Amino acid sequence: MTTIETTAPADQVAAALESARDHLLGLQSPAGWWKGELETNVTMDAEDLMLREFLGIRTAEETAEAAVWIRSQQRSDGSWATFYEGPPDLSTTIEAYVALRLAGDPPEDVHMRRAAAFVVGAGGIEASRVFTRIWLALFGQWSWDELPVMPPEMMYLPSWLPLNVYDWACWARQTIVPLTIVGSLRPVRALPFDLPELRTGMRPRRPAGRRPGWGTAFQGLDRVLHVYEKAPVRRLRRAAMRRAAEWIVARQELDGSWGGIQPPWVYSLLALHLLGYGLDHPVIRRGLDGLDGFIIRDEKGRRLEACQSPVWDTVLAMNALGDAGLPPEHPALARAVEWVLGEEIQGPGDWSVRRPDLAPGGWAFEFHNDGYPDTDDTAEAVLALRRSGDPRAREAVRRGVRWMAGMVSRDGAFGAFDADNTRTLCTKLPFCDFGAVIDPPSADVTAHVVEALAHTGHARTPVVWRAVSWLLKEQEDDGSWFGRWGANHVYGTGSVVPALVAAGVTPDKPAIRRAVAWLAAHQNPDGGWGEDMRSYRDPSWIGRGRSTPSQTAWALLALLAAGERGEVVERGVGWLVEHQRPDGTWDEDHFTGTGFPGDFSINYHLYRLVFPVSALGRYLSARDGTAGDPA
Numbered sequence: 001m002t003t004i005e006t007t008a009p010a011d012q013v014a015a016a017l018e019s020a021r022d023h024l025l026g027l028q029s030p031a032g033w034w035k036g037e038l039e040t041n042v043t044m045d046a047e048d049l050m051l052r053e054f055l056g057i058r059t060a061e062e063t064a065e066a067a068v069w070i071r072s073q074q075r076s077d078g079s080w081a082t083f084y085e086g087p088p089d090l091s092t093t094i095e096a097y098v099a100l101r102l103a104g105d106p107p108e109d110v111h112m113r114r115a116a117a118f119v120v121g122a123g124g125i126e127a128s129r130v131f132t133r134i135w136l137a138l139f140g141q142w143s144w145d146e147l148p149v150m151p152p153e154m155m156y157l158p159s160w161l162p163l164n165v166y167d168w169a170c171w172a173r174q175t176i177v178p179l180t181i182v183g184s185l186r187p188v189r190a191l192p193f194d195l196p197e198l199r200t201g202m203r204p205r206r207p208a209g210r211r212p213g214w215g216t217a218f219q220g221l222d223r224v225l226h227v228y229e230k231a232p233v234r235r236l237r238r239a240a241m242r243r244a245a246e247w248i249v250a251r252q253e254l255d256g257s258w259g260g261i262q263p264p265w266v267y268s269l270l271a272l273h274l275l276g277y278g279l280d281h282p283v284i285r286r287g288l289d290g291l292d293g294f295i296i297r298d299e300k301g302r303r304l305e306a307c308q309s310p311v312w313d314t315v316l317a318m319n320a321l322g323d324a325g326l327p328p329e330h331p332a333l334a335r336a337v338e339w340v341l342g343e344e345i346q347g348p349g350d351w352s353v354r355r356p357d358l359a360p361g362g363w364a365f366e367f368h369n370d371g372y373p374d375t376d377d378t379a380e381a382v383l384a385l386r387r388s389g390d391p392r393a394r395e396a397v398r399r400g401v402r403w404m405a406g407m408v409s410r411d412g413a414f415g416a417f418d419a420d421n422t423r424t425l426c427t428k429l430p431f432c433d434f435g436a437v438i439d440p441p442s443a444d445v446t447a448h449v450v451e452a453l454a455h456t457g458h459a460r461t462p463v464v465w466r467a468v469s470w471l472l473k474e475q476e477d478d479g480s481w482f483g484r485w486g487a488n489h490v491y492g493t494g495s496v497v498p499a500l501v502a503a504g505v506t507p508d509k510p511a512i513r514r515a516v517a518w519l520a521a522h523q524n525p526d527g528g529w530g531e532d533m534r535s536y537r538d539p540s541w542i543g544r545g546r547s548t549p550s551q552t553a554w555a556l557l558a559l560l561a562a563g564e565r566g567e568v569v570e571r572g573v574g575w576l577v578e579h580q581r582p583d584g585t586w587d588e589d590h591f592t593g594t595g596f597p598g599d600f601s602i603n604y605h606l607y608r609l610v611f612p613v614s615a616l617g618r619y620l621s622a623r624d625g626t627a628g629d630p631a
Helices: 010-026 043-055 060-072 090-102 110-121 130-138 152-156 170-185 214-230 234-250 262-274 282-292 310-323 331-342 375-385 391-406 443-458 462-474 489-502 510-521 549-561 567-579 607-624
Strands: 295-298 301-304 593-596 600-604
Touching (some): 010 310, 010 607, 043 090, 043 130, 043 301, 130 170, 170 262, 234 262, 262 282, 310 375, 331 375, 375 391, 375 443, 391 443, 443 462, 443 489, 489 510, 510 549, 549 567, 567 607
Antiparallel strands (some): 295 301
C-alpha cells in the first residue's frame, strides 16, 4: 500500500486547533454543559414503538416519523446492522421489520421482502436472541414456554449468595428485576398481523451439544424453573413481586428514567404497568414523559437515544479546552465548573452494597442517575475540576478522589460502576445470550482512575501502585491494551499509556516502548488510525479499520505521552488537519464507543471533536509550549 505523506506546519495545526476549539465552545449550553448525540441502532426505535403499541399509546404521527429513520438505516441486502458498515444482525432486523409492519409497510413491498428473506436465511425468529423473543412473546408471536425463566423470587437471595441481583452489573440488574415480573405474568396483547414470513419452522435455538460444567447445570435448572412457573408458591410469588416492584420504584430517577438508559427504562414501565400501575400513575407518567426527552427529531426522522451523556461530554470538553490552552477563568469553563459541581452525587447507591463504609462523592454519566455514579466519569471530572481555582472544586475533587479510590476491586483494578462485580456464574444462564452482564475491572477505566489520582498528588500511593501493576500485567502480547468502553485496542492503549506515564512509568520502559511500536505498526497509510467494531469478535480486525478522528486522537495522546515527536506523530497530526471540516469539527460515521463489546456499539457525536482538540493541543504544547498542560 502506498504511504501518503500528511504533515502540517505548526501554524496550520494552530489554526486547526483554534477552529476546533471555537466550534466546541459554540456547542456549550447556556447552563454550562455539553451533550452530543449518542447514536446506537434502530432497536431503540423499534422497541419504543413496540412499547407504545403494548401500552396502547402509539400514535400514527410518531410511528411514521420513526419509520422514516428505520427505513433509512436498512442496507441493500434487506438487513439492519448494529453499527455503521457492520455485519447484518438478525435480531435487529427482526425488530426493525416488526416496527415497519406497525407503520403499515406491507410485507409485499420490496424492502420488506428483502428483510424477510434475510431473516429466514439467517435462521428466522427461532435463531434470534432472548430479548427479541421476549418482545415477540408480548405480542403472541412467540411462546413464553420457549423462553428462559427468571423468577422474581431471586429478589430474596442475599448479596453474598451467587446469582443475587447485585452479582449483575448495574445495567443488567435494573433490566433483570422488571423482567422477572414480566416473565412471570406472561402477558400477550395481539398485534394486528402475524409474522409467518419470518419463521423457518425449525426448533428454537439451543446451545449446541451438552456443554460441560455450569452451562449444562443451568439448562437443567431452567427446566426445573419452567415446572415451578406452572405452580409457584403463591404467597412467596406475591411477596417477591411486591419486593421487586418496590425495588424498581425506588430506583426511578427524577427525569423518569431508570439508570438513564433504555433497557431498564422500558422493562420497568412494562412491569409496573402489568402490576396495575395505570398510565396516569405518577411513576408511569414520569417514565413516559422522560422518554420524550430522549427523542431526536430532524430531517432524518424520529429516533430515540439509548442514553444521554452530558456529564461525560462536559468533562471531556473541559479537559480538551484546557489542553487547547483555554485559561481556567474563561467564562465557558467557569460555567462548566458550576454545572459539574451541581452534578456531584452525594448520596448512596447500589455501589454501597459492596462498599457500605465508603462515603459518596462521584459523578454519573447522565443528567439524572443518582444511584449509579461511575469511576470513569468521576476520573474525568476530577481531571477537569482540578484545573479550577474554585475552592468548591477542590473539595469536590477531594471527595471524588476518596470515593474513586475506595471503589478499587480486590485485584487492584477498577470496574466502572461496582467494585468486585466479577462473578461469572450469571453469564452462564440461558437468559444471557446478549451483552455484558457483569462489570469486571477493565484497562481503560483503571487507566483513567490512575491518571486522575496521579494528577491530584496520589501517584505514590499503594492504590496507584497496585493499579499500575495490574495494568502492566494486562498488556497484550502484541503491546496493546484491550478497550472495554471504546473501540478497542486503540482506545485501550490510548488510555493506558498516558496514565502509566503520569504515574511515573518512564517512556523508556519496555511496556511503553512496546505500546508505541504497536501504534506505529497499526497506523494507516493515510496517517490516521482506526479500529473496526468487529475486532471484539474477530481478532483479525484488532487495530485495523478506516481512520477516524477520535481513534487518531487516541493514538496521538498515547504517543505524545510517551515522548514521541517523529514522523508517526507528524503524519497523525497531519491527518487531523487535512480531514477537518471548514466549520472546525470532523466527520465520523464509524462507531468508536462501546456499550457491550461485540453486541452494542455507540457513536458519540462529540468524540470526533473533543479528542482531536486534546490531541492537537497537547501536540502544540509539546512542540513549542503554545497550549496548556496535559490533563
